[in-house]
Amino acid sequence: MNTEILGVVLMFVTTILIALPLGRYIGKVYSGHHTWLDRILHPIDRIIFKFIGVNPEKEMNWKAQLSALLIINLIWFLLSMLVLMTQGVLPLNPDNNPSMTADLAFNTSISFISNTNLQHYSGETGVSYLGQLTLMLFQFISAAAGMAICAVVFIAMKEKVTDKLGNFYALFVKSITRILLPMSIVIAILLLFAGTPMTFKGKDQFVSLQGDTVNVSRGPAAAMIAIKQIGTNGGGFFGVNSAHPFENPNYFTNIVETIAILLIPIAMIFALGFMIQKKRFAWMVFGIMLLGFLLFLIPSIYLEMKGNDSIRKMGITQNLGSMEGKEVRFGPAASAYWAISTTVTSNGSVNAMHDSLTPLTGMFAMLGMMVNAFFGGVGVGFLNFYIFIIIAVFISGLMVGRTPEFMGKKIEAKEMKIAAIIALLHPFLILVGTALSSYIFAHNPTFYAGWLNNPGNHGYSEMLYEYTSSSANNGSGFEGLGDNTPWWNISCGIIMLLARFLPIIGPVAIAGILAQKKYTPESAGTLKTDTGTFGVMILAVIFIIAALSFFPALTLGPIAEYFSQHS
Amino acid sequence: MKIQILPALKLTLVTVLLCCIGYTLLILLVAQFSPNKAEGQTISVNGVIKGYALEGQSFTQDKYFNGRPSAAGYNAAGSSGSNKGPTNPDYLKDMQTRIDSFLVHNPSIKKEMIPSELVTSSGSGLDPDISPIAAQVQIARIATTRKLSEEKVKDLVIEKTQKPLWGLFGTEKINVLQLNIALDELK
Numbered sequence: 075m076n077t078e079i080l081g082v083v084l085m086f087v088t089t090i091l092i093a094l095p096l097g098r099y100i101g102k103v104y105s106g107h108h109t110w111l112d113r114i115l116h117p118i119d120r121i122i123f124k125f126i127g128v129n130p131e132k133e134m135n136w137k138a139q140l141s142a143l144l145i146i147n148l149i150w151f152l153l154s155m156l157v158l159m160t161q162g163v164l165p166l167n168p169d170n171n172p173s174m175t176a177d178l179a180f181n182t183s184i185s186f187i188s189n190t191n192l193q194h195y196s197g198e199t200g201v202s203y204l205g206q207l208t209l210m211l212f213q214f215i216s217a218a219a220g221m222a223i224c225a226v227v228f229i230a231m232k233e234k235v236t237d238k239l240g241n242f243y244a245l246f247v248k249s250i251t252r253i254l255l256p257m258s259i260v261i262a263i264l265l266l267f268a269g270t271p272m273t274f275k276g277k278d279q280f281v282s283l284q285g286d287t288v289n290v291s292r293g294p295a296a297a298m299i300a301i302k303q304i305g306t307n308g309g310g311f312f313g314v315n316s317a318h319p320f321e322n323p324n325y326f327t328n329i330v331e332t333i334a335i336l337l338i339p340i341a342m343i344f345a346l347g348f349m350i351q352k353k354r355f356a357w358m359v360f361g362i363m364l365l366g367f368l369l370f371l372i373p374s375i376y377l378e379m380k381g382n383d384s385i386r387k388m389g390i391t392q393n394l395g396s397m398e399g400k401e402v403r404f405g406p407a408a409s410a411y412w413a414i415s416t417t418v419t420s421n422g423s424v425n426a427m428h429d430s431l432t433p434l435t436g437m438f439a440m441l442g443m444m445v446n447a448f449f450g451g452v453g454v455g456f457l458n459f460y461i462f463i464i465i466a467v468f469i470s471g472l473m474v475g476r477t478p479e480f481m482g483k484k485i486e487a488k489e490m491k492i493a494a495i496i497a498l499l500h501p502f503l504i505l506v507g508t509a510l511s512s513y514i515f516a517h518n519p520t521f522y523a524g525w526l527n528n529p530g531n532h533g534y535s536e537m538l539y540e541y542t543s544s545s546a547n548n549g550s551g552f553e554g555l556g557d558n559t560p561w562w563n564i565s566c567g568i569i570m571l572l573a574r575f576l577p578i579i580g581p582v583a584i585a586g587i588l589a590q591k592k593y594t595p596e597s598a599g600t601l602k603t604d605t606g607t608f609g610v611m612i613l614a615v616i617f618i619i620a621a622l623s624f625f626p627a628l629t630l631g632p633i634a635e636y637f638s639q640h641s
Numbered sequence: 642m643k644i645q646i647l648p649a650l651k652l653t654l655v656t657v658l659l660c661c662i663g664y665t666l667l668i669l670l671v672a673q674f675s676p677n678k679a680e681g682q683t684i685s686v687n688g689v690i691k692g693y694a695l696e697g698q699s700f701t702q703d704k705y706f707n708g709r710p711s712a713a714g715y716n717a718a719g720s721s722g723s724n725k726g727p728t729n730p731d732y733l734k735d736m737q738t739r740i741d742s743f744l745v746h747n748p749s750i751k752k753e754m755i756p757s758e759l760v761t762s763s764g765s766g767l768d769p770d771i772s773p774i775a776a777q778v779q780i781a782r783i784a785t786t787r788k789l790s791e792e793k794v795k796d797l798v799i800e801k802t803q804k805p806l807w808g809l810f811g812t813e814k815i816n817v818l819q820l821n822i823a824l825d826e827l828k
Contacts (some may be wrong), residue, residue: 286699400763
């Protein structure tokens with residue numbers, strides 16, 4: 075078999091093999107069971123909780139959990155604004171990069187606290203080393219916040235009547251010390267020995283073989299790259315992210331980084347199965363997500379390996395495939411695999427330029443973000459899926475004339491209203507954003523010529539992709555978009571903010587309300603939620619809500635571009 | 642709600658200590674044991690640094706194997722892809738120009754032999770590699786310019802070809818900088 079395809083198979087199989095035990099481990103961590111790191115970390119935990127003045131045993135209800143989450147995020151936002159707008163004069167700035175403008179700092183701050191990592195700056199010139207380390211902090215804590223809040227929902231799904239759903243601070247600290255930090259350390263060390271820089275020295279200079287003088291950006295990159303991959307953050311150290319030879323030196327590191335994208339999102343599903351003691355249900359969820367993932371992945375790999383049809387007409391050979399925006403050391407198959415992995419999860423790191431993907435692969439990348447629940451971001455991916463489950467339970471309940479029940483709890487109008495609003499929020503934000511910017515552009519294309527790097531349908535796709543990425547808290551981009559302007563900084567900032575917190579508040583509220591309801595044990599009249607039939611039902615709901623509401627928008631972009639190539 | 646502000650502030654401080662300072666220092670410590678203390682590995686010829694091992698550099702002269710076109714002009718302090726869409730007419734025109742120019746510099750090569758990677762720009766603008774096919778189509782030009790036998794250049798290309806990872810996974814590639822340094826040493 076082709077060695078490129080074999081590489082993809084290897085990455086996928088290894089991911090699953092690691093995710094299974096990791097999921098069990100995460101489940102144990104959140105359930106408070108004994109794990110191997112406890113001996114070192116228990117004393118540290120005690121010091122931390124004593125210092126912050128919180129009793130980690132004291133459980134909180136869902137409202138207290140949410141207010142804890144929102145308050146700490148507000149503090150992070152202020153801290154980030156402060157550092158980014160003054161980094162030019164602060165220490166650790168050997169390359170003398172400037173402070174950010176207010177609108178860019180606003181966008182970047184929200185982008186990193188919301189786990190999006192949309193970057194309207196370029197790493198080499200836009201941030202100091204102190205700025206990079208601050209952003210790296212948010213990569214840890216935004217991921218940990220998402221995982222903690224997901225654990226709250228897991229606890230709420232247990233079959234009992236309670237309003238006590240664990241302690242947010244305890245779940246948050248455990249996510250960092252027991253999951254994110256150890257995994258990041260392993261990955262950072264692997265990167266170091268492959269050649270990724272980790273130094274506080276500034277730019278270097280040399281004269282090339284041909285006689286050109288070349289400056290080389292360096293920095294404390296290895297530490298940041300590890301957590302950006304593991305925590306579905308995606309914000310790279312260098313401008314072109316993991317396409318950069320320092321950020322992703324060879325095929326081996328590419329395997330490591332690609333595995334890191336999907337690892338925790340997949341493991342969280344198995345953690346759920348462990349925590350609520352319903353393995354069958356977890357496998358059903360995994361199966362549906364996997365099916366959706368493969369549905370986007372297989373055609374994308376095929377299309378990228380086949381090459382760009384417009385180039386084929388020029389009569390040259392595309393022995394590797396479509397190579398614009400790709401690196402030879404990865405090749406099109408591994409690049410397509412990364413492109414789909416990074417968009418179905420809300421990671422958003424790239425190892426090839428998505429703007430130059432063939433039209434339909436670009437569409438599958440967008441669809442991954444439009445669904446945003448096939449694995450999804452660390453923690454929040456499952457919350458999105460949870461909304462689809464609630465809707466599917468309700469609809470199938472109506473179809474077969476049974477009371478809609480999920481995990482022994484009755485789903486009623488209030489929960490359904492929340493679920494419907496959250497499900498519609500995502501298309502609303504994306505389509506309204508794209509419509510507004512298209513309107514502005516179309517009314518003065520010469521004035522806004524700097525926005526788009528490509529004409530016609532593809533230019534429109536650049537705008538659609540940007541808002542999709544913002545609303546999915548993804549962070550990748552069709553980077554041809556000239557996005558460091560007040561309009562893009564502010565509009566994307568607002569969308570990232572709404573799209574981060576409302577889809578967290580909604581599912582937590584539903585789960586919290588359900589947890590307080592009376593528990594009805596499963597009977598012959600209960601709708602089974604761990605069967606293939608119910609899985610198909612969820613898939614249908616996802617297809618109707620996510621795919622169909624975006625179909626008209628996709629028709630104007632990638633689909634029209636595809637047909638223009640073949641007319 | 643008010644009672645949550647102080648814990649949040651203190652917890653943020655804890656995470657700064659753990660993730661920003663502790664983690665960074667730990668990785669920095671390990672970095673001291675990695676190749677060239679993780680300051681970036683360089684390649685030297687006769688004691689003079691000629692480049693970074695991982696990063697590509699611009700080779701436009703006929704006497705060197707040319708690497709891939711770069712939207713960043715191989716500026717290692719400002720990586721960038723072209724971000725051109727697959728159907729952009731201006732982009733396709735640029736491609737045609739590159740193809741024509743390649744044919745002028747390599748008269749013995751037919752158009753259908755040109756691999757697309759030699760006329761498309763890389764993702765980073767710093768791609769250090771080309772595929773073996775992209776090296777093979779340049780052998781005749783190199784041999785003529787340098788007055789070497791084609792056999793000799795071909796042997797060098799084969800010698801510098803890196804197999805896929807563990808012979809099984811990924812692409813075959815050739816590091817252009819290493820290849821050209823070896824070429825300069827060829828008599």
